[in-house]
Amino acid sequence: MCGITGFWTSKPNADQAHNLKRMNDAISHRGPDSEGFWSSNDQSVHLAHRRLAIIDLSPAGHQPMASHSGRYQLTYNGEIYNHLAIRQSLEKQFGSIAWHGHSDTETLLEAISLVGIDATLKMLAGMFALAVWDLEEHKLHLARDRMGEKPLYYGNSNGTLLFGSELKALRAHPSWSADVSQQSLDAFLRFSSVPSPQSIYTGFFKLPPAHMVTIDNVTADLPEPKPYWNRPLFSEETQLESTPLTDKQHLDNLEEHLMHVVQSCTLADVPIGSFLSGGIDSSLITALLHAQSDQTINTFTIGFSEQEYDEAPYAKAIAEHLNANHTELYVTENDALNLVPDLPTLYDEPFADSSQLPTLLLAKLTVDHVKVSLSGDGGDELFYGYSRYIQTKELWQKIEKYPASARQLVGNALGAIAPPVKSSIDNLFNGKPGFLRQKLHSIEQTHSLLASNSFETFYEQMLTLIKNPLLREGVQNRLSVDAYAPCAHILAKENKMMSTDMRHYLPDVVLTKVDRATMAHGLEARAPLLDHRLVEYAANLPLHLKYRNGQQKWALQQILSKHIPDKLFDRPKMGFAVPIDHWLRGALKDWTMSLLDEKRLAEEGFFNPELVTRLLQNHLSGRENNHFQLWNILMFQAWLEKEK
Numbered sequence: 001m002c003g004i005t006g007f008w009t010s011k012p013n014a015d016q017a018h019n020l021k022r023m024n025d026a027i028s029h030r031g032p033d034s035e036g037f038w039s040s041n042d043q044s045v046h047l048a049h050r051r052l053a054i055i056d057l058s059p060a061g062h063q064p065m066a067s068h069s070g071r072y073q074l075t076y077n078g079e080i081y082n083h084l085a086i087r088q089s090l091e092k093q094f095g096s097i098a099w100h101g102h103s104d105t106e107t108l109l110e111a112i113s114l115v116g117i118d119a120t121l122k123m124l125a126g127m128f129a130l131a132v133w134d135l136e137e138h139k140l141h142l143a144r145d146r147m148g149e150k151p152l153y154y155g156n157s158n159g160t161l162l163f164g165s166e167l168k169a170l171r172a173h174p175s176w177s178a179d180v181s182q183q184s185l186d187a188f189l190r191f192s193s194v195p196s197p198q199s200i201y202t203g204f205f206k207l208p209p210a211h212m213v214t215i216d217n218v219t220a221d222l223p224e225p226k227p228y229w230n231r232p233l234f235s236e237e238t239q240l241e242s243t244p245l246t247d248k249q250h251l252d253n254l255e256e257h258l259m260h261v262v263q264s265c266t267l268a269d270v271p272i273g274s275f276l277s278g279g280i281d282s283s284l285i286t287a288l289l290h291a292q293s294d295q296t297i298n299t300f301t302i303g304f305s306e307q308e309y310d311e312a313p314y315a316k317a318i319a320e321h322l323n324a325n326h327t328e329l330y331v332t333e334n335d336a337l338n339l340v341p342d343l344p345t346l347y348d349e350p351f352a353d354s355s356q357l358p359t360l361l362l363a364k365l366t367v368d369h370v371k372v373s374l375s376g377d378g379g380d381e382l383f384y385g386y387s388r389y390i391q392t393k394e395l396w397q398k399i400e401k402y403p404a405s406a407r408q409l410v411g412n413a414l415g416a417i418a419p420p421v422k423s424s425i426d427n428l429f430n431g432k433p434g435f436l437r438q439k440l441h442s443i444e445q446t447h448s449l450l451a452s453n454s455f456e457t458f459y460e461q462m463l464t465l466i467k468n469p470l471l472r473e474g475v476q477n478r479l480s481v482d483a484y485a486p487c488a489h490i491l492a493k494e495n496k497m498m499s500t501d502m503r504h505y506l507p508d509v510v511l512t513k514v515d516r517a518t519m520a521h522g523l524e525a526r527a528p529l530l531d532h533r534l535v536e537y538a539a540n541l542p543l544h545l546k547y548r549n550g551q552q553k554w555a556l557q558q559i560l561s562k563h564i565p566d567k568l569f570d571r572p573k574m575g576f577a578v579p580i581d582h583w584l585r586g587a588l589k590d591w592t593m594s595l596l597d598e599k600r601l602a603e604e605g606f607f608n609p610e611l612v613t614r615l616l617q618n619h620l621s622g623r624e625n626n627h628f629q630l631w632n633i634l635m636f637q638a639w640l641e642k643e644k
Contacts, residue, residue, distance in 0.1 A: 002063070003030030003050040003519070004075040004152075005164030006131055007173060008140055008218045012043035022172040024048035027165055030077070030519045038064040038073050044218075045133050045140070047075040052522055054079065054268050054372060061103035067113040068098070071136050074109045077165055078128030078150045079526065081264040083107040086123055090114055117141050121212060121228045125264070125531055129207070131163055140215045146229050147378070147530040148196070148209030148507025151515060154222075155204030161218050166516075167199065167348040178204055180640075185350075185606065189466040189632050192352040193508045197225065200349035200639075209507050229532065231503065232539035234495035250545055254538070255559045261531040262288040265374055273298035273370040275362060275525075276326075278314030280553050280560060280569055281376025281385070285528055287563035289374060290322045297322065300366045300373065302358050303330040306579055318568050329365045336361065336578055337587050343635065344642040346520050352635040353509050354580045359517040367523040377510055378529035381501045382538045383553040384546040389497050392462050396455055396493070407450045455493055459500060465628050494543055502535075581627035585620055592616070592630070595637040604640065607633065 005023045009016065017039060024035055031050025038047045049063035064075045080086070083104035090107075091097055094114055100106060104126075111120040112132060127149035132141045142163060144152045153170060154163035160175035170176055178201035184194045196206040207213060211225035245253070262285060266272055274286040276299040290297050299319045303312025312328050319326035336357045343356065366373050380386050399407065452458035491499065511527075518525040528534070541555065548554040560569060584592050594600075596616055601609040612633060619626040 002052050002077045003027035003165040003169070004048070004077045004129065004131055005169035006045070006047040006075060007160050007162045007175075008045045008215070009160040009175070010044070010218050011159055014043075016043050016046055019173050020046045020048050023162075023164060023169045024050060026168045026172040029522060030165060032522045034062065036063050036075075038066075038075075040133070040135070047073055047131060047133060049075045052371070052519075052524060054270055054524055061101055061105055063105055065105050065109055067109045069113050071134065072109060072113055073133045073135065074105065074112070074130060076105055076108060076128060076130040076132075078126055078130070078145060079267070079524070080104040080108055080124050080126040080128065081267055081531070082123075082125040084267075086111055089123075117143070117212070118228065125533060127526070127530075129165060138216065141212060142207055142215070143212035143228070144207045144209055146210040146231070146532045147511070147527075147535065149511050149515065149527060149530060151512070152207040153199055153204060154207060154213075155199070155201070156218070156222055157203065159219060161215060161222075162204075165519075167201070167204070168345075170204065178202055180606075185636065188350050188352070188636065190464045191504070191508070192465060192628075192632055193512060194349055194351075195504055195508045209503075232536050233491060234499045234502075234539045247545065250541060251555060251558055254541070254545075254555055255562075257534050257537050258284070258528070258559065259288055259292065261528040261534045262374070263292050264531065265526040265528045266292070268372050270372060271298065271370040273300055273366060273373045275299075275366070275373050275375045276301050276315045276319060276324075277376075278311040278316075278318060278569070279376065280556055281379030281529065282315075283318050283376075283564060283569050284379075284556055284560045285374050285376045286318070286324070287322060287560060288528075290324065291563060297324050298370055299324040299326045300362060300369070301326070301328040302362045302365065303328055304358075304578070305330065305332070314568065314571070318564055321564055321568060327365065327369060329361065331358065331361050333583070333587060337583065340588065340591070341638075344639040347512075347516050347639075350632075350636040350639045351512060351516075352632040353513050354578050354631055356513050356517060357578050359513055360520065363518045363521045363523050363525075367521045371522070372524045372526060373518075375514065375525050375527050376529060377514060377525075377527040378506065378535075379553060379556060381498055381506050382529060382535065383556050384494060384498060384543070385553045386497075386501070387552075388462060389494060390547075390552075392459055392497065393493050395449075395462075396458050399450065399452075399458070400455075404453050408453070410450055412451060456496060456500075459497055463505070465632055492543060494547065580631055581619075581625050584627055584630060585622075589620070592634060595634055595641070596630075606636070606640070 005027060006020070007023070017037070020037055020039070024037070027050055031052045034051045036049045036051070039045070047064040051063060064073050066073055087099070087107050090111060097110060108120065108130070111123060117132065121143055127145045129144050129150040129152035130142070134141070140161070142152060142154060144150065151165055152163065153167050154161065155170065155178070157177050158175040160173065162170040162173055162176065164170050181198060181200060181202040184198045184200045187198065188194045188200070194200050196208040199206055207225055210229040210231055211227050213223060213225040215223065266289070274282070274289050274297060276282050276286050278301070286297065286299055299315070301312050301315040304310040312330065316326060316328060339357055339360055346360070347356070448461045449458060452461055514525050545555040546553065551557065596612055598609040598613055601607050601612055615626050615629060618624040619630060
């Protein structure tokens with residue numbers, strides 16, 4: 001696990017080595033163990049690397065690395081879990097290879113050298129972002145792993161192609177020049193993150209998961225990235241084409257897959273631990289790690305004094321059952337609040353999932369004991385784990401009974417009514433619990449839900465936190481979830497939602513949060529559930545194995561019950577949240593008022609000051625709970641302040 005950066009310039013000069021060092025220093029936190037540099041003879045192409053040594057701690061794993069043939073130079077971030085199997089395959093095909101060490105970097109590079117980058121990417125099981133320079137054909141290849149665990153930004157500025165694991169590396173180059181993208185801000189306000197392939201800056205992009213881009217001319221327009229893997233739609237079609245399996249056969253096969261991916265994620269030359277929240281996903285990963293380990297495993301948990309947010313007692317009970325070496329930290333409000341000023345720097349572009357705070361604290365706790373930790377990320381998206389899935393389907397079933405034209409008419413009418421009337425109608429939704437109350441308290445949201453002309457559009461509106469132009473005028477961009485996940489019309493509604501989240505919410509929110517939080521502390525996080533081989537298998541499991549009799553993630557719970565007593569995990573899902581709504585009225589109030597000052601908003605020109613003030617005042621008075629919307633705005637404002 002590391003950080004990578006570099007550039008290809010049409011204006012080589014003697015200062016480029018200094019520029020490369022500046023870029024690499026900007027991401028030193030991603031690789032505290034060592035650094036490396038490579039430059040072409042003509043000083044036009046430059047690669048850099050920050051190393052967090054996990055496999056092959058010797059100099060043989062140092063990067064950037066040259067292929068044995070000398071044709072390729074590689075800088076790479078990630079872990080290839082099946083690299084030893086790839087070595088065997090290459091030797092079987094090409095004969096004995098004089099390996100210099102046992103790093104996955106060397107395996108990756110030699111595979112590219114022997115079979116080409118397209119074939120190599122299809123062979124890989126793991127997480128990665130890479131840049132490889134072909135000295136023979138003068139081409140730069142950039143690629144990102146299938147699920148989007150590792151980030152890679154790139155863009156062209158003033159005749160220089162810049163790339164790196166984080167935007168701060170690109171900004172460190174003197175050629176950097178970019179404006180805030182209005183389209184990206186629009187998307188961020190809706191979804192709490194800037195979705196791939198956009199970045200917050202015009203002209204700079206995130207390489208989408210499962211894509212690569214090959215650049216052969218630094219002065220030409222950037223080519224479109226191309227996918228190298230067809231991400232599976234969630235479907236039961238495969239079950240219709242062969243003899244159906246029994247539930248027991250499915251569960252046995254799934255458990256075998258799970259055991260394999262957990263085992264593959266233990267490949268390391270440093271100590272490994274496991275995040276343990278006490279929920280189903282992390283408990284299952286921890287239990288399977290324990291089942292395959294001949295040593296006491298290390299587990300890590302964050303606890304909260306607020307009971308409604310605290311899962312630490314459950315995690316502790318599970319750790320004790322597994323005889324784990326358990327470490328927990330109960331965080332105070334001040335622990336979390338002290339991190340708030342650092343969030344814009346850590347996340348580089350606006351990011352507003354408030355669970356970023358406990359995730360950062362968990363990473364800080366864990367890295368004092370191990371350098372690698374397993375997580376349960378992906379379980380909700382693969383096995384129907386979010387409560388919003390049930391609530392969205394139930395609400396749509398009520399709404400779709402009425403003609404689309406009538407819903408559109410009523411929705412548009414609600415959107416046009418006066419604010420005092422809206423406030424009265426808002427009260428109708430006060431009794432709605434949890435997710436629905438958060439979504440339905442606003443008439444602006446309600447009229448959009450009613451006006452949805454398809455289930456896909458309806459789910460997009462359910463995911464939307466701020467609907468334009470509620471806070472910004474003149475921006476009508478609509479980023480449909482169909483742009484992330486073309487859902488075949490034959491798919492069940494449950495599969496459409498999981499498929500959408502696998503392509504958008506998982507990489508752009510969940511995995512972004514985990515990558516920045518862990519790498520900020522030099523910790524590597526591995527997510528066994530995101531092994532593409534398991535994803536392909538799980539995507540085609542029958543729905544009744546994921547949701548049965550009101551029980552979500554049914555198959556995972558059946559497997560987990562073989563390792564841990566049901567009483568230790570059979571309870572409602574809690575999530576990994578912090579009480580932002582209370583903090584905005586209390587400890588964060590002064591910070592909030594400063595960032596959302598009406599005069600300041602008017603001068604900056606990104607938001608409608610009157611509408612933001614109304615949103616804030618209604619929250620501070622307790623009339624509404626607007627913390628989701630306000631946190632998005634605040635995270636942009638805090639980021640913008642850092643940019644000045």
